[in-house]
Amino acid sequence: MQEKGTISIHTENIFPIIKKFLYSDNEIFLRELVSNAVDATQKAKRLSSLGQFSGDLGDLRVEVAFDEKEKTITISDRGIGMTAEEVKKYINQIAFSGASEFLEKYEKAKDAGEIIGKFGLGFYSAFMVAGLVEIETLSYQEGAEPVHWECDGSTSFEIKKGKRTERGTDIILHINEDAKEFLDRYRLQVILDKYCKFLPVPVKFGTKSLQEPDGEDEEGKPKYKQVESDNIINNTSPAWTRKPADLKDEDYLEFYRELYPMSPDPLFWIHLNVDYPFNLTGILYFPQVKNELEFQRNKIKLFSRQVFITDEVKDIVPDFLMLLHGIIDSPDIPLNVSRSFLQADSSVKKINSYISKKVADKLSELFKNDRKGYEEKWKDIGLFVKYGMITDEKFYEKAKEFGLLTNVKGEHFTLEEYREKAAGLQTDKDGNLVYLYSSDPAVQDTYIQSAAKKGYDVLLLDSPVDNHFVSQLEQKLEKTSLKRVDSDVADKLIPKEEATETLLSEEQVKGVKEVFARAVDKPDMTVEVESLSPGDAPVTVTVDEFTQRMKEMAKTGGMSFYGNMPDRYQVVVNGNHPLILRILNAENQEKQALLARQAVDLALLSRGMLSGAELTAFVNRSVHLIGD
Numbered sequence: 001m002q003e004k005g006t007i008s009i010h011t012e013n014i015f016p017i018i019k020k021f022l023y024s025d026n027e028i029f030l031r032e033l034v035s036n037a038v039d040a041t042q043k044a045k046r047l048s049s050l051g052q053f054s055g056d057l058g059d060l061r062v063e064v065a066f067d068e069k070e071k072t073i074t075i076s077d078r079g080i081g082m083t084a085e086e087v088k089k090y091i092n093q094i095a096f097s098g099a100s101e102f103l104e105k106y107e108k109a110k111d112a113g114e115i116i117g118k119f120g121l122g123f124y125s126a127f128m129v130a131g132l133v134e135i136e137t138l139s140y141q142e143g144a145e146p147v148h149w150e151c152d153g154s155t156s157f158e159i160k161k162g163k164r165t166e167r168g169t170d171i172i173l174h175i176n177e178d179a180k181e182f183l184d185r186y187r188l189q190v191i192l193d194k195y196c197k198f199l200p201v202p203v204k205f206g207t208k209s210l211q212e213p214d215g216e217d218e219e220g221k222p223k224y225k226q227v228e229s230d231n232i233i234n235n236t237s238p239a240w241t242r243k244p245a246d247l248k249d250e251d252y253l254e255f256y257r258e259l260y261p262m263s264p265d266p267l268f269w270i271h272l273n274v275d276y277p278f279n280l281t282g283i284l285y286f287p288q289v290k291n292e293l294e295f296q297r298n299k300i301k302l303f304s305r306q307v308f309i310t311d312e313v314k315d316i317v318p319d320f321l322m323l324l325h326g327i328i329d330s331p332d333i334p335l336n337v338s339r340s341f342l343q344a345d346s347s348v349k350k351i352n353s354y355i356s357k358k359v360a361d362k363l364s365e366l367f368k369n370d371r372k373g374y375e376e377k378w379k380d381i382g383l384f385v386k387y388g389m390i391t392d393e394k395f396y397e398k399a400k401e402f403g404l405l406t407n408v409k410g411e412h413f414t415l416e417e418y419r420e421k422a423a424g425l426q427t428d429k430d431g432n433l434v435y436l437y438s439s440d441p442a443v444q445d446t447y448i449q450s451a452a453k454k455g456y457d458v459l460l461l462d463s464p465v466d467n468h469f470v471s472q473l474e475q476k477l478e479k480t481s482l483k484r485v486d487s488d489v490a491d492k493l494i495p496k497e498e499a500t501e502t503l504l505s506e507e508q509v510k511g512v513k514e515v516f517a518r519a520v521d522k523p524d525m526t527v528e529v530e531s532l533s534p535g536d537a538p539v540t541v542t543v544d545e546f547t548q549r550m551k552e553m554a555k556t557g558g559m560s561f562y563g564n565m566p567d568r569y570q571v572v573v574n575g576n577h578p579l580i581l582r583i584l585n586a587e588n589q590e591k592q593a594l595l596a597r598q599a600v601d602l603a604l605l606s607r608g609m610l611s612g613a614e615l616t617a618f619v620n621r622s623v624h625l626i627g628d
């Protein structure tokens with residue numbers, strides 16, 4: 001057997017184009033060749049179990065080796081091997097036609113980025129790093145002859161009798177000068193770790209030194225000896241490939257630690273497992289999010305039959321679940337297509353809504369079975385749930401049963417429970433419910449206390465998504481509005497029929513307004529005199545709900561117009577507070593101004609708005625007043 005031939009593909013110079021395009025990603029050659037070796041091994045196992053091959057299976061390990069001097073990398077397996085006919089068919093035709101199909105797509109694409117970078121080029125990807133590729137193979141079939149094939153990436157190949165004596169295949173890559181970085185143990189190890197860590201057949205890469213106990217020394221201390229053992233780079237049965245019933249919590253946690261060695265343990269997890277209408281397995285973990293800096297997208301890894309493909313799972317995983325960790329394994333996700341195709345692909349859409357549904361089901365189950373435990377985790381889970389409720393209509397419908405509202409006292413309520421709680425006192429004169437919330441209880445404490453005095457409950461909405469969550473709740477909940485607790489004086493947060501009696505005469509109100517307007521004298525602050533309960537604060541500084549919300553929205557993106565708006569504050573003077581009358585009746589204008597300024601500063605202070613020279617002036621004035 002000796003044959004030279006030409007591979008029939010229509011473009012002669014296909015290779016330089018592919019090479020150029022995939023240059024930054026050329027490490028995937030190893031993924032492709034090792035997974036081919038694994039496939040061939042799995043096939044041998046299957047044939048043997050079906051009784052279609054009766055020989056000894058032998059050691060089924062795949063081996064990756066390199067020789068720096070010879071400049072070769074060899075991938076060997078004890079799989080089914082190939083006959084000469086098969087080499088011609090599978091390698092010359094199929095592998096090369098895959099490459100020309102790639103080129104066609106590349107030529108049609110408007111820009112290179114339109115083709116997903118992780119296009120599976122299969123066997124042909126060997127030519128991204130090798131100038132010459134040799135195959136030594138021996139088929140499992142009885143009487144098969146060993147075959148040697150070689151090709152330099154052009155369209156001509158050579159095939160002859162090979163040297164292999166055992167069933168299986170060696171792929172020998174003669175590494176190019178510009179790819180010699182791959183002739184390095186560390187580099188290869190990193191690539192294998194990235195792509196092959198969970199392949200189902202053991203993959204050996206060199207050896208590693210282990211310390212083994214070796215009796216005791218003269219002092220009776222344990223001795224160790226260095227032994228070399230095979231370096232198997234993969235875990236062949238990772239948790240997601242096993243049956244949920246066979247796994248304990250500790251197995252899930254252990255797998256998580258294997259994936260993310262530096263992260264704190266996750267809160268809980270969801271084992272995904274479907275085979276119809278698409279194939280998908282995986283485990284999604286809810287991470288503990290300690291602070292915003294830990295929000296890291298791209299923590300979910302996408303696998304196809306245990307081969308790592310990418311960690312860009314956008315489009316496959318619903319946006320609000322992008323912060324989850326874990327892995328998804330699906331042979332049905334098309335990897336060799338453009339992004340725009342991926343977005344429109346119906347199986348991708350189905351996968352996306354399946355994941356969203358699974359997550360909702362799991363949360364609902366946790367909520368129902370262990371409400372206390374669920375509430376304890378709410379601080380972390382809440383972020384996902386709220387984000388999901390904002391961005392995903394279907395998820396909202398499910399999550400309204402288990403999405404929680406938390407008040408500043410740390411009590412949790414479902415939407416329905418909270419509606420009942422607020423129904424009495426927090427209904428305004430038009431029959432609308434008003435939910436009060438604080439975005440920062442430390443700063444807004446005075447306002448929270450004033451609301452509490454009136455018997456109102458105050459929610460805590462301080463997470464990065466809460467601005468949007470507030471708007472979403474207003475849209476979804478009937479006859480309900482939300483108001484930040486410092487957006488008005490307590491008396492007016494929830495407008496009621498009964499008006500508080502006015503203790504000041506019209507003349508006096510005018511006088512108070514003048515005194516305070518002089519004391520404030522700032523373009524961004526307007527003074528109003530209101531008749532509030534005598535027990536309320538003498539002066540309160542507020543920002544109306546609309547302005548405050550628009551400014552917050554502007555901070556989190558878009559709407560820059562509102563972000564540029566000047567701040568507008570209302571200085572609300574409580575005409576019914578005894579102190580106000582005292583200020584009005586002070587002995588002279590100077591004293592009036594001093595006391596009014598002091599009262600306004602106290603209001604600013606309780607809002608965290610007093611700083612710098614104004615704070616110093618306030619402190620000095622206070623000392624002076626105590627001395628009076």
Ligand SMILES: Nc1ncnc2c1ncn2[C@@H]1O[C@H](COP(=O)(O)OP(=O)(O)OP(=O)(O)O)[C@@H](O)[C@H]1O
Binds near residue numbers: 090094
């Ligand atoms: N190590 C091997 N042992 C036996 N057959 C092999 C081996 N490597 C490749 N082949 C044969 O060559 C064919 C072409 O391989 P190639 O990697 O190009 O495509 P694929 O594995 O079928 O698909 P893809 O890699 O694109 O998912 C394989 O389908 C297989 O039949």
